[in-house]
Amino acid sequence: xxxxxxxxxxxxxxxxxxxxxxxxxxxxxxxxxxxxxxxxxxxxxxxxxxxxxxxxxxxxxxxxxxxxxxxxxxxxxxxxxxxxxxxxxxxxxxxxxxxxxxxxxxxxxxxxxxxxxxxxxxxxxxxxxxxxx
Amino acid sequence: xxxxxxxxxxxxxxxxxxxxxxxxxxxxxxxxxxxxxxxxxxxxxxxxxxxxxxxxxxxxxxxxxxxxxxxxxxxxxxxxxxxxxxxxxxxxxxxxxxxxxxxxxxxxxxxxxxxxxxxxxxxxxxxxxxxxxxxxxxxxxxxxxxxxxxxxxxxxxxxxxxxxxxxxxxxxxxxxxxx
Numbered sequence: 001x002x003x004x005x006x007x008x009x010x011x012x013x014x015x016x017x018x019x020x021x022x023x024x025x026x027x028x029x030x031x032x033x034x035x036x037x038x039x040x041x042x043x044x045x046x047x048x049x050x051x052x053x054x055x056x057x058x059x060x061x062x063x064x065x066x067x068x069x070x071x072x073x074x075x076x077x078x079x080x081x082x083x084x085x086x087x088x089x090x091x092x093x094x095x096x097x098x099x100x101x102x103x104x105x106x107x108x109x110x111x112x113x114x115x116x117x118x119x120x121x122x123x124x125x126x127x128x129x130x131x132x133x
Numbered sequence: 134x135x136x137x138x139x140x141x142x143x144x145x146x147x148x149x150x151x152x153x154x155x156x157x158x159x160x161x162x163x164x165x166x167x168x169x170x171x172x173x174x175x176x177x178x179x180x181x182x183x184x185x186x187x188x189x190x191x192x193x194x195x196x197x198x199x200x201x202x203x204x205x206x207x208x209x210x211x212x213x214x215x216x217x218x219x220x221x222x223x224x225x226x227x228x229x230x231x232x233x234x235x236x237x238x239x240x241x242x243x244x245x246x247x248x249x250x251x252x253x254x255x256x257x258x259x260x261x262x263x264x265x266x267x268x269x270x271x272x273x274x275x276x277x278x279x280x281x282x283x284x285x286x287x288x289x290x291x292x293x294x295x296x297x298x299x300x301x302x303x304x305x306x307x308x309x310x311x312x
């Protein structure tokens with residue numbers, strides 16, 4: 001089955017790689033019954049996604065506090081986030097917060113897609129082919 | 134075969150990203166964070182704030198029973214955000230950041246609709262930032278120049294304001310009442 005990139009690439013800049021991988025996964029899972037994930041594979045993915053979502057949420061809740069603590073615009077926020085995004089060119093940091101939010105949304109979709117795929121696997125294993133119409 | 138590669142690739146990318154982040158997460162340093170602390174007297178006593186305010190120990194506001202009630206399965210951790218101490222609480226599908234920004238309630242930067250409401254014996258503001266529907270911000274007024282902020286971000290469809298209010302109701306009784 002061919003994996004085609006989805007038209008919406010998540011976030012931008014530094015999150016582009018993960019965003020594309022997530023888009024591909026969502027597209028594959030939604031492409032009509034042919035994509036299955038075994039329980040072991042699925043659990044590993046869900047665990048990785050949970051970790052990532054928790055970390056993103058922490059950065060975003062802190063960003064909210066930062067916007068009150070240093071109400072001088074995005075430049076101070078950029079300086080404070082620099083240790084997290086140390087490999088990124090400074091202009092990319094401006095877009096980091098919206099990019100993180102978008103990625104968080106995509107991870108939510110990916111999570112649902114994986115759970116659906118795990119359910120597909122269960123149905124296949126039990127020989128009920130109703131999802132393959 | 135291709136599907137397995139996509140799946141394996143995603144696990145590697147995500148694991149790598151989480152690992153990278155864990156190496157660099159932690160105390161933000163930088164001239165701005167330091168100077169902000171100096172300007173605003175982050176220790177809490179310089180401007181006459183009640184010394185009972187645990188500005189340097191925001192995590193002390195949450196007992197382990199409180200954390201359990203919020204559903205936290207890991208202990209809260211303290212970090213520095215924008216030059217002030219913050220308490221980070223991870224709950225299922227959400228994150229709460231708690232800190233004393235060293236401003237009063239009237240200084241709240243409005244980024245979305247604000248509701249004034251009492252929480253226990255304190256006046257508070259609840260704000261839903263327009264730019265992020267998965268966030269909620271509750272500020273509890275303590276003195277004209279001091280408040281406690283709770284910044285919440287949720288995911289997987291969990292609602293942010295109920296979480297913010299639950300956390301606010303757990304910490305508010307421990308805050309001093311002025312006047």
